[in-house]
Amino acid sequence: MVRAVSETHGEILAAAARRFAVTGYRGTSLQDIAGEVGCSKATVLYHFANKEALLAELMAPAMGVLRDLDDQLTGLTGAPAQEVAAIGFVDLAVRFRREIAVLRGEFPELLCQPAFAHIQQISDRLRDALAGHSDRPGARIAALVLLAGISEACAEFVDMPDDELRPALITLVRRAVEPVEPPLFPAPTTEDKDS
Amino acid sequence: MVRAVSETHGEILAAAARRFAVTGYRGTSLQDIAGEVGCSKATVLYHFANKEALLAELMAPAMGVLRDLDDQLTGLTGAPAQEVAAIGFVDLAVRFRREIAVLRGEFPELLCQPAFAHIQQISDRLRDALAGHSDRPGARIAALVLLAGISEACAEFVDMPDDELRPALITLVRRAVEPVEPPLFPAPTTEDKDS
DNA sequence: CAGTACTCTGACCGATCGGTCAGGATCTGA
DNA sequence: TCAGATCCTGACCGATCGGTCAGAGTACTG
Numbered sequence A, B: 001m002v003r004a005v006s007e008t009h010g011e012i013l014a015a016a017a018r019r020f021a022v023t024g025y026r027g028t029s030l031q032d033i034a035g036e037v038g039c040s041k042a043t044v045l046y047h048f049a050n051k052e053a054l055l056a057e058l059m060a061p062a063m064g065v066l067r068d069l070d071d072q073l074t075g076l077t078g079a080p081a082q083e084v085a086a087i088g089f090v091d092l093a094v095r096f097r098r099e100i101a102v103l104r105g106e107f108p109e110l111l112c113q114p115a116f117a118h119i120q121q122i123s124d125r126l127r128d129a130l131a132g133h134s135d136r137p138g139a140r141i142a143a144l145v146l147l148a149g150i151s152e153a154c155a156e157f158v159d160m161p162d163d164e165l166r167p168a169l170i171t172l173v174r175r176a177v178e179p180v181e182p183p184l185f186p187a188p189t190t191e192d193k194d195s
Numbered sequence C: 001c002a003g004t005a006c007t008c009t010g011a012c013c014g015a016t017c018g019g020t021c022a023g024g025a026t027c028t029g030a
Numbered sequence D: 001t002c003a004g005a006t007c008c009t010g011a012c013c014g015a016t017c018g019g020t021c022a023g024a025g026t027a028c029t030g
Helices: A007-023 A030-037 A041-047 A051-073 A078-095 A097-103 A119-130 A137-156 A162-176 B007-023 B030-037 B041-047 B051-073 B078-095 B097-103 B119-130 B137-156 B162-176
Strands: none
Touching: A007 A030, A007 A041, A007 A051, A007 A097, A030 A041, A051 A078, A051 A097, A051 A119, A078 A097, A078 A119, A078 A137, A078 A162, A097 A137, A119 A137, A137 A162, A137 B137, A137 B162, A162 B137, A162 B162, B007 B030, B007 B041, B007 B051, B007 B097, B030 B041, B051 B078, B051 B097, B051 B119, B078 B097, B078 B119, B078 B137, B078 B162, B097 B137, B119 B137, B137 B162
């Protein structure tokens, strides 16, 4: 029998996710996590190299999806970029509500860690896309307000069903995003008419 | 005569405001603040009873304005409530950008402190007003997204002039807030129903 | 049976935190 | 000149943090 990988690993991961989402990364000690699992702090550090590695493994799936979204945005401009950024980010935020809650407010230091080295650049590109790559302050401000607000809302409405939260957010974004100027060039792809 | 209050008090307050806004409350040690002022940590604790008192004095002006806004909202419903909440909160957020940045992300624990005992209730009422006191999930979500997003945007765009940030935010809120249903009653001027 | 690899733990470590305290330095008013 | 108030500090404290380590317990394997 290979006894598989000890399930303790997964239990620690799950406990960390729960605690991080409530008290944040810095506000949660390894002792807290160990206590919730029912093991010793040393056991936590037997399964994970350090606290940072625990967080990195916890965020890995969300980071992967974020990178995928970033790839989809390359080359897009104007309204299509806004659309892809809006839908993609809302989906991501709704799906990874807990991970979003973990990172909430801990950005400044956490972003320095290698596991999240590119998250700032990606979120900048995401914001830029949502602004339709416009330089107008109004567009840039609206994009930031929406991205930050969506993150916060998803972290707050943890109990709301996905299929209630997602359409409400998408409707909001469509209404709130500053529409792009009439395209300087003919629309790059077939697009739907504005309602 | 009285030699006024030592200016060290004010210097500590200013240094704390700067550090808190960058590294957060928990992420800033008394040693950090003392180092920025150029005094000892004991001096910081001579002028302020403890770290919490330092934060409370820092946030006092913003808290006062927040309470004033809360008072203005009592009795208002529907579109007028949305309007007052929107304008009032944008003004507050733009004016107290640094204080907003301090509290960003540290809510769960900081809100337990007596100095901020009512901030959660006030922000709930503010959100409710911005939603036009509607029960629709879309309205509630939009209100939360906007309030959180505005806070984040103000903390982010610290260098943007007030008279550029404020109108952009107000325009955004007007566009994004879910409009209230046609008023059930003719616009109520001064009538309150519940207590 | 012995050997070994895996899992887990208590004890411990250095660093840092917020906070205390006795006392030095400086100034003021009588 | 001197007593007292004010301002400030170095040294110190207990608590907690992330992290290390030697070794105990256990289960497979040959």
